[in-house]
Amino acid sequence: ILNVEQSPQSLHVQEGDSTNFTCSFPSSNFYALHWYRWETAKSPEALFVMTLNGDEKKKGRISATLNTKEGYSYLYIKGSQPEDSATYLCAFRTTGGFKTIFGAGTRLFVKA
Amino acid sequence: ETGVTQTPRHLVMGMTNKKSLKCEQHLGHNAMYWYKQSAKKPLELMFVYNFKEQTENNSVPSRFSPECPNSSHLFLHLHTLQPEDSALYLCASSLRPTGTHEEQYFGPGTRLTVT
Numbered sequence: 001i002l003n004v005e006q007s008p009q010s011l012h013v014q015e016g017d018s019t020n021f022t023c024s025f026p027s028s029n030f031y032a033l034h035w036y037r038w039e040t041a042k043s044p045e046a047l048f049v050m051t052l053n054g055d056e057k058k059k060g061r062i063s064a065t066l067n068t069k070e071g072y073s074y075l076y077i078k079g080s081q082p083e084d085s086a087t088y089l090c091a092f093r094t095t096g097g098f099k100t101i102f103g104a105g106t107r108l109f110v111k112a
Numbered sequence: 113e114t115g116v117t118q119t120p121r122h123l124v125m126g127m128t129n130k131k132s133l134k135c136e137q138h139l140g141h142n143a144m145y146w147y148k149q150s151a152k153k154p155l156e157l158m159f160v161y162n163f164k165e166q167t168e169n170n171s172v173p174s175r176f177s178p179e180c181p182n183s184s185h186l187f188l189h190l191h192t193l194q195p196e197d198s199a200l201y202l203c204a205s206s207l208r209p210t211g212t213h214e215e216q217y218f219g220p221g222t223r224l225t226v227t
Contacts, residue, residue, distance in 0.1 A: 004154070034215065034216075036218075041220075042220065043114045043116065043202075043217075043218040043219055043220045043221070044202070044204075044216075044218040045114065045218075046215035046216065046217070049214075049215055089154075089155070091155075099157075100157055101154075101157075102154040102155040102156075102157075103154055104152075104153070104154045105154070
């Protein structure tokens with residue numbers, strides 16, 4: 001059974017704090033790792049697609065790294081803002097059938 | 113706005129009812145997906161359609177019946193559902209299902225309650 005774990009489950013930070021969360025996935029049969037941002041009452045929105053070990057991606061204040069050998073990805077948010085409050089999902093895609101398995105998400109609350 | 117729309121946004125149905133969920137995208141994508149999110153569980157992929165052909169069915173009970181008449185529209189027909197089927201049903205699309213770089217574009221979901 002393929003399992004994708006995200007930690008922490010939820011996180012409360014103050015505006016201006018930098019924060020990071022983890023997505024852990026199987027280190028075998030890796031194809032791609034996706035990060036999504038899901039605000040309440042809205043649609044999940046793609047942040048990054050990561051495919052190569054050592055990949056680093058950045059979009060504004062948000063960045064992500066990937067380690068496929070040990071099976072983890074980190075998402076960093078620098079200088080959190082209240083509008084960053086959302087659930088951050090990672091999704092692991094496998095080779096051989098191209099299954100997509102989502103983690104349960106990290107719920108971020110940023111207080112002004 | 114992601115370019116993927118879903119109707120209805122909310123649905124309450126009895127266990128003997130038959131209803132359908134609709135998803136539409138005008139992004140020129142060729143793959144469409146149905147996901148289910150139950151309370152406190154991760155998103156679960158239900159079905160994948162690629163160029164109108166079903167390419168994946170993740171052991172979904174037959175009371176859920178998908179239909180993809182063209183690359184822009186996807187339906188989920190529901191009949192004799194159980195209360196445990198109450199969940200958020202999300203539709204998504206991507207340019208291709210198997211390429212490396214396609215992101216999935218999600219609709220806002222249909223909140224289904226089975227009474």
